[in-house]
Amino acid sequence: MQWPFSRRANALTSSAIREILKVTEQPDMISFAGGLPSAATFPVEAMQVATRKVLGEQAESALQYGPSEGLGKLREWIAKEYSRDGAEVRPSQVLLTTGSQQALDLVAKALIDPGSRVLVETPTYLGALQAFSLFEPEYISVASDEQGLRPETLTPEVIDGARFLYALPNFQNPTGRRLPLSRREALAAIAREHDLPIVEDDPYGDLDYQGERLASLRSLAPKQVIHLGSFSKVLAPGLRLGYVIADDPLIAKLVQIKQAADLHTPSFTQQVIYEIVSQGFLKGHIPGIRALYAERCQAMLAALGQYMPEGVHWNRPEGGMFIWVTLPESLDSTELLTEAIRERVAFVPGAPFYATAPQSNTLRLSFVTVEPARIDEGIQRLGRLVARQLGGTSEHLPLV
Numbered sequence: 001m002q003w004p005f006s007r008r009a010n011a012l013t014s015s016a017i018r019e020i021l022k023v024t025e026q027p028d029m030i031s032f033a034g035g036l037p038s039a040a041t042f043p044v045e046a047m048q049v050a051t052r053k054v055l056g057e058q059a060e061s062a063l064q065y066g067p068s069e070g071l072g073k074l075r076e077w078i079a080k081e082y083s084r085d086g087a088e089v090r091p092s093q094v095l096l097t098t099g100s101q102q103a104l105d106l107v108a109k110a111l112i113d114p115g116s117r118v119l120v121e122t123p124t125y126l127g128a129l130q131a132f133s134l135f136e137p138e139y140i141s142v143a144s145d146e147q148g149l150r151p152e153t154l155t156p157e158v159i160d161g162a163r164f165l166y167a168l169p170n171f172q173n174p175t176g177r178r179l180p181l182s183r184r185e186a187l188a189a190i191a192r193e194h195d196l197p198i199v200e201d202d203p204y205g206d207l208d209y210q211g212e213r214l215a216s217l218r219s220l221a222p223k224q225v226i227h228l229g230s231f232s233k234v235l236a237p238g239l240r241l242g243y244v245i246a247d248d249p250l251i252a253k254l255v256q257i258k259q260a261a262d263l264h265t266p267s268f269t270q271q272v273i274y275e276i277v278s279q280g281f282l283k284g285h286i287p288g289i290r291a292l293y294a295e296r297c298q299a300m301l302a303a304l305g306q307y308m309p310e311g312v313h314w315n316r317p318e319g320g321m322f323i324w325v326t327l328p329e330s331l332d333s334t335e336l337l338t339e340a341i342r343e344r345v346a347f348v349p350g351a352p353f354y355a356t357a358p359q360s361n362t363l364r365l366s367f368v369t370v371e372p373a374r375i376d377e378g379i380q381r382l383g384r385l386v387a388r389q390l391g392g393t394s395e396h397l398p399l400v
Contacts, residue, residue: 008134008136011133011134011136012134026344028344029341029344029345029346030344030345030346030370030374030377030378030381031345031346031369031370032300032345032346032347032365032366032367032370032375032378033346033347033348033366034366034369035173035321035322035366036237036366036368036369037232037233037236037237037289037321037368037369038289038292038293038368038369039369040292041285041288041289041292042235042236043235043236043276043281043285046276046281046285047236047272047276049275050272050273050275050276051272053275054268054271054272054275058271061267061271062267062268062271062272063267063268064267065263065264065267066264066265066267066270067264068255068258068259068263068264069094069095069096069251069255070094070095070096070097070243070264070265070270071096071267071270071271071274072091073274073278074096074270074273074274074277075091075094075095075096075243076091077274077277077278078091078094078229078243078245079091079093079094079245082216082218082227082245084219085215085216085219085220086219087216087218087219087220087222089245090248092248092251093245093246093247093248093251094243094244094245094251095243095244095246095251095254095255095258096241096242096243096265096270097241097242097243097244097258097265098240098241098242098262098265098266099230099232099237099240099241099242100201100203100228100229100230100232100242100243101127101131101242102242102258102261102262102265103228103242103243103244104127104128104131104132104199104201104228105131105134105261106244106254106257106258106261107164107199107226107228107244107254108131108132108134108135109135109257110250110253110254110257111163111164111197112132112135112136112137112163113135114135114136114137115136115137115138116135116137116138116163117137117138117140117160117161117162117163118132118137118138118139118140118162118163118164118165118166119139119140119142119154119158119159119162119164119165119166120139120140120141120142120165120166120355121141121142121144121148121149121166121167121168121172122141122142122143122144122354122355123144123174123175123350123353123354123359123362124166124168124172124353124354124355125166125168125172125173125174125201125353126174126352126353128166128201129352129353129355132166137163139355139356140158140162140356141354141355141356141357142154142158142165144175144177146177146315147177147178147179147180147183148169148172148175148177148178148179148180148183149167149169149179149183149187150183151183151186151187151190152186154187154190154196156194159190159194159196162196163197164196164197164198164199164226165191165196165197165198165199166198166199166201167179167187167198167199167200167201167217168200168201168202168204169184169200169202169214169216169217170202170204170205170207170208170214170319170320171204171205171207171208171317171318171319171320171321171322172204172320172322173203173204173320173321173322173364174322174324174348174350174353174364175315175322175324175364176315176317176319176320176321176322176323176324177315177317177324178208178214178317178318178319178320179214180214181214181215184214184215184217184220185220187217187220188217188220188221188224188225189221191217191221191224191225192221192223192224195224196224197224197225197226198217198221198224198225198226199225199226199228200216200217200218200225200226200227200228201228202216202227202228202229203228203229203230203232203233203242204233204319204320204321205229206233206234206282206286206289206290207233207286207289207290207293207319207320207321208290208318208319209290209291209293209294209297209318209319210318210319211286211287211290218245222247223247225246226244226245226246226250227244227245227246228242228243228244228245229242229243229245230242230243231273231277233289233321234282234285234286234289235273235276235282239269239272239273240265240266240269241265241269241270241273290319292368293319293320293321293367293368295372296367296368296370296371296372296375297317297323297367299367299372299375299376300323300365300367300375300379301314301316301323302376303375303376303378303379303380303383304323304325304379304383306379306380306383307379307380307382307383307384308379308382308383308386309383309386309387309390311327311328311390312325312326312327312328312386313325313326314326314365321366321367321368322364322365322366322367323364323365323367324350324362324363324364324365325362325363325364325365326359326361326362327361327362327363327386328361328390329361330361330390331361331386331389331390332360332361333347333349333350333351333360333361333362333363334349334351334360335389336349336363336385336386336389337349337363339385339389340381340382340385343381343384343385344381345378345381345382345385347363347364347365347382348363348364348366349362349363350362350363350364
C-alpha cells in the first residue's frame with residue numbers, strides 16, 4: 001500500500017547516530033559512537049530494593065493512571081534540589097516527562113510555528129534538531145568556540161523574532177564543552193534585557209569530574225529560562241524519566257500538550273525513582289560515575305596524543321561523556337567512518353550536529369562505555385586510518 005504520509009512526515013530522516021548503532025552492535029566492534037551511559041554505573045541493587053518496596057507498599061497507585069504533571073512528591077524533590085544559587089523553584093513549576101527527549105518535543109510543539117526563528121549553538125545536539133525540525137523552524141546558528149557559545153554574537157538583529165535559544169551549557173553533546181560562568185552571566189543578562197527565552201538542556205551537569213557545578217542559566221535568569229533535566233545519566237536511560245522546570249504559564253501549556261501525547265509518564269517508574277532519590281542515594285552514587293568517566297576520558301586523551309597524526313585537534317573535557325575531534329580540512333569524517341567500520345572501530349561524524357553549514361571534518365567520540373585497554377586499541381586503529389587518508393605513514397602496526 002502507498003501510505004499517504006503528511007508533508008511533515010515525508011520530511012523526516014533517521015538519526016545518524018541510531019543508524020550507526022545498528023552496525024556497532026557487533027561484538028568485535030570498538031564503538032565510540034553511542035552517547036550511552038556505562039552499564040557499570042546502573043544501580044541494579046538499589047532498583048531491586050525500590051521496586052520491591054513500591055510493589056509491596058504502593059502497587060495500587062504505581063500501576064494506575066497518574067496526573068499528567070507527574071508524581072507530586074517527586075516534583076517536590078526536584079523543586080527542592082533546584083532551589084539553589086538564589087533561585088526558588090516551586091513544585092508547580094516542574095513537569096515530569098518521558099525522558100528529556102519528550103521535553104524537547106513538548107517545548108517545540110508549544111513554541112515553534114513553521115518559519116519560526118530558533119537559535120542554536122554551533123554545533124548542537126542532534127536529538128534536539130530532530131525534535132525541532134518536525135515543526136519547520138528557521139535555524140540561526142550562533143557562533144561558538146572552544147569555550148562554547150559566544151554571547152557577544154547575540155546581537156539585537158540575531159535575537160529579533162527568535163522563539164528561543166537552545167543551549168547545553170554543561171559538557172555539551174557533541175563537543176563536551178562547558179560554558180564558563182562569565183559567559184553564563186552574559187547570556188543571562190541578554191535574556192533578561194531582550195526577554196529572550198532560553199531552553200537550557202542539562203543532562204550532563206552532575207558529571208563534572210571534580211564535582212564542581214557552575215550556576216545554571218535558570219538560576220541566573222529564572223523568568224526567561226526553560227530548564228530540562230534527566231535521570232538518564234545519573235541512574236539509567238531505560239527508565240525514561242526527565243523533567244522541565246519553567247514558569248507556571250508555560251508548564252500549564254506543556255501539560256495540555258503532554259495530555260494529548262501520552263496522558264502521563266509511567267507512574268511505576270516515577271514511584272521507583274522517588275524511592276531511590278528521596279533517600280539520598282545520588283550523593284553517594286554520582287561520585288562513582290564521575291570517577292569512572294574521568295578515568296576513561298584520560299585514557300582516550302592519552303591515546304589521542306599518542307596515535308593521532310599532526311594536524312588533528314581535540315578538546316580536553318572537564319566532565320561529561322564526549323570528546324570533539326577536528327580533522328584536517330581535506331578529510332571527510334563520513335567517508336572515514338566507512339573505512340573505520342571495516343577496521344572494527346566506530347564514531348559519529350560531526351556533520352549531522354550542525355543546523356546549518358555542516359563541518360564535515362569533525363567527529364564525536366564517546367568514551368564512557370569502553371574500557372581503557374580497548375580505548376587505546378580503538379584510537380590506535382583510528383589514528384592509523386587518519387594517517388593513511390592524509391597520505392602519511394604510521395610507526396604503529398599496519399592496518400589489519
